[in-house]
Amino acid sequence: MKSEMRVLHMYGDMLDLYGDSGNMEVLRYRCGKRGIMCQVDGYSLGGELPDLSKYDLIYIGGGADLEQQHISADLLRCKEAIKKAYEGGTFLFLICGGYQLMGKYYRDADGNEIPGLGLFDYYTVAPASRRKRCISNIVVRTKFADVVGFENHGGQTQGVKTPLGEVLFGNGNCSKSQYEGYFEENVIATYMHGPCLSKNPELADYMIGYCLGRDGSPEPLAQLDDTLEKKCRQVMLDRLLKK
Amino acid sequence: MNRILIFIGKAIVGVLRLLGRNAGNLPGIILWHLTRGRCCKMFKVDCPIIAVTGTNGKTSVTNCVAQLFKQSGKTIIINKEGNNLDTGICSLLLRYCDGAGRVKADYLILETDESHVPVVYSQLKLETLIVLNFFRDQLDRNGEMETLIQKINGFCKTFEGNLILNGDDPNTARLGRANPNNKNVRYFRAEPYAFATKEIFEASEGRFCPFCGEALEYDFYQYSHIGRFHCPKCSFGDYQPYVTASKIDLEKPVFTVEGHEYSPKLNSIYNVYNMTAVAAAAKLYGIKQEVTDKVISKYTVNNGRMENFLLGDRKTTLNLAKNPVGANMTLRVMNEMNGEKELLFVLNDNVADGLDVSWIWDINFSIFERVTRVVTSGTRAYDIAVRIKCSGYDQEKIVVRPDLDKAVEELAKTPGRKFVIANYTAVQPTRSALKRYIAKHGGEQIEK
Numbered sequence: 191m192k193s194e195m196r197v198l199h200m201y202g203d204m205l206d207l208y209g210d211s212g213n214m215e216v217l218r219y220r221c222g223k224r225g226i227m228c229q230v231d232g233y234s235l236g237g238e239l240p241d242l243s244k245y246d247l248i249y250i251g252g253g254a255d256l257e258q259q260h261i262s263a264d265l266l267r268c269k270e271a272i273k274k275a276y277e278g279g280t281f282l283f284l285i286c287g288g289y290q291l292m293g294k295y296y297r298d299a300d301g302n303e304i305p306g307l308g309l310f311d312y313y314t315v316a317p318a319s320r321r322k323r324c325i326s327n328i329v330v331r332t333k334f335a336d337v338v339g340f341e342n343h344g345g346q347t348q349g350v351k352t353p354l355g356e357v358l359f360g361n362g363n364c365s366k367s368q369y370e371g372y373f374e375e376n377v378i379a380t381y382m383h384g385p386c387l388s389k390n391p392e393l394a395d396y397m398i399g400y401c402l403g404r405d406g407s408p409e410p411l412a413q414l415d416d417t418l419e420k421k422c423r424q425v426m427l428d429r430l431l432k433k
Numbered sequence: 434m435n436r437i438l439i440f441i442g443k444a445i446v447g448v449l450r451l452l453g454r455n456a457g458n459l460p461g462i463i464l465w466h467l468t469r470g471r472c473c474k475m476f477k478v479d480c481p482i483i484a485v486t487g488t489n490g491k492t493s494v495t496n497c498v499a500q501l502f503k504q505s506g507k508t509i510i511i512n513k514e515g516n517n518l519d520t521g522i523c524s525l526l527l528r529y530c531d532g533a534g535r536v537k538a539d540y541l542i543l544e545t546d547e548s549h550v551p552v553v554y555s556q557l558k559l560e561t562l563i564v565l566n567f568f569r570d571q572l573d574r575n576g577e578m579e580t581l582i583q584k585i586n587g588f589c590k591t592f593e594g595n596l597i598l599n600g601d602d603p604n605t606a607r608l609g610r611a612n613p614n615n616k617n618v619r620y621f622r623a624e625p626y627a628f629a630t631k632e633i634f635e636a637s638e639g640r641f642c643p644f645c646g647e648a649l650e651y652d653f654y655q656y657s658h659i660g661r662f663h664c665p666k667c668s669f670g671d672y673q674p675y676v677t678a679s680k681i682d683l684e685k686p687v688f689t690v691e692g693h694e695y696s697p698k699l700n701s702i703y704n705v706y707n708m709t710a711v712a713a714a715a716k717l718y719g720i721k722q723e724v725t726d727k728v729i730s731k732y733t734v735n736n737g738r739m740e741n742f743l744l745g746d747r748k749t750t751l752n753l754a755k756n757p758v759g760a761n762m763t764l765r766v767m768n769e770m771n772g773e774k775e776l777l778f779v780l781n782d783n784v785a786d787g788l789d790v791s792w793i794w795d796i797n798f799s800i801f802e803r804v805t806r807v808v809t810s811g812t813r814a815y816d817i818a819v820r821i822k823c824s825g826y827d828q829e830k831i832v833v834r835p836d837l838d839k840a841v842e843e844l845a846k847t848p849g850r851k852f853v854i855a856n857y858t859a860v861q862p863t864r865s866a867l868k869r870y871i872a873k874h875g876g877e878q879i880e881k
Contacts, residue, residue, distance in 0.1 A: 203640060204640070204641075208789060208791035208792075208794075209791035209792065209793070209794025209795060211794070212791070212794030212820075212823070215794070215823050215824065216823050219822075219823045219825070235648070236648070254578060254579045254580075255579065256579045257641075260641060260646055320580055325788075326788075327788060327789075340788070340789045340790075340791060342789070383789070383791050384789075384791050385791060385794055388794070388816075388819055388820070388823065389816075389819065415828070418815060418818050418819050418822055418828060418831070418833070419819055421815050421833075422815030422816055422818070422819050425813075425815055
């Protein structure tokens, strides 16, 4: 198993809603506790695009419509590089806007279509009324655990064939929908902010384990004391799922 | 029709009074329904209206501007904190109007919620709008930041009254371009203070020019995204300031505006900006220097904003933090202080707080210095505990006590200096818990 992972956090200065950058803090923290080196590099507008294949994980957070418009042209410029990295096994961790922009397109409330990278088949349409938003705490049953987050998105994402999990509380990919997010072995895409990893250490550890096992010799990660994280999540599960 | 509505409204206020209840928002809410959302339209206000809006500091600036006029011998009407939506303002005017809806005073000074500025002032004629700042605050209630700014910008496009804007906040300064025909746009700003930085220190909004999309350049940041900015491409940010705060020394604390030195009671850069906005209003309305001086030097707050208590003999400072900027300011004050200290952080997620608590991840906890223990409390006590833990703080030193009384007992158990940060709905219960502790174990609330 590898002893270090390299992460590229794209557009962290622009796409950072609801503590999304905190996900990087959680990854670094959980690696640090285990003596794993976790190097997080940044890339944003105007910077020089590094060789993406060098990275074990690429992370893109969520932003407001305006910010998404600003970065979309630049992101398209990175299309081939991201695609190549993804096909080479780099993990893609995508929240909200980052999730949407990897699909075919995102059509905003004014009808402007922002082309996506088309890595995946799904597409996203925001309703004409800006008031219609999916704003809620959310509980999703994933294969890792019942996870908790906070969603706030206008966009309705359709055409997802392999969701991250089943919605137990909240909206998910569309208003009041059954499923949330998008999942592949090396992709977690979700609307969950919070930040997503803060209360859901299983997701963080899955990604860390995946990245370290890329050399072909995966091993279980050392257990950490997650008492606070698990209690934190349990408080929300008890509150939201209470019938 | 108006008379009937006013009659109904006044009747509700009267009944509530008879029941011994404060009228609050309820009459406004009922009239809002009766008027299909145009509940402020039925009033006839002949005097000038001055509105104060922005994310942080509304209450302070509204109170001070009101004092400027009051101490100049004018009759004023002012709304209390919390009643700053259209329904709250409607309830307020119901109390003061006559049967025909006529409101008599020299000035109306109204704290107005950011998202309600266009709603209220499409119904009431506004003379002056003071815009303090726009930060991430309860985003889930207001929708995204940009939507909020767009709403107010839309209002400003046709507004020809006085616009007093924070020129060091690109989010508010941009409103100055909304109506090119408005000759009454004025900016206030401040020279860098001792803790201003060259690099941005805390997560923030508005890093890009709203007009051309270019990254904004900063000479300095005071806090968050507040500082001297300009757009290298389209010259956004080049304006002639109306008033500038200079020679800021928060140790004393003093600052100078228009050659006059002020000695405020509160020692934060926040307060300097708020009081500079007050000084701008005073200049605009020709308030006498001695009145402005008195208002700015006397102003203090006792609603959980830097309040001091003695828990037994432990000096304790309570501060409200509704958003990362407020919390970061408290952490800075805490850090700039020598010696060991302990922190109690009370975090709620009630409706008025905004259901989401992820803003705590925009607080920079890695700067903790000589913080020997952290107690967390509130409905989201564990969220803030996890947040602080992941910033690298030793989790053995974090104690979670969701029950507030138990949290205060825990905090006061050890000797030394204490700080308490509480968010919006947590601050009053926290004050009460501190007072209960004092009643039981001794101590006092210290007046500034």
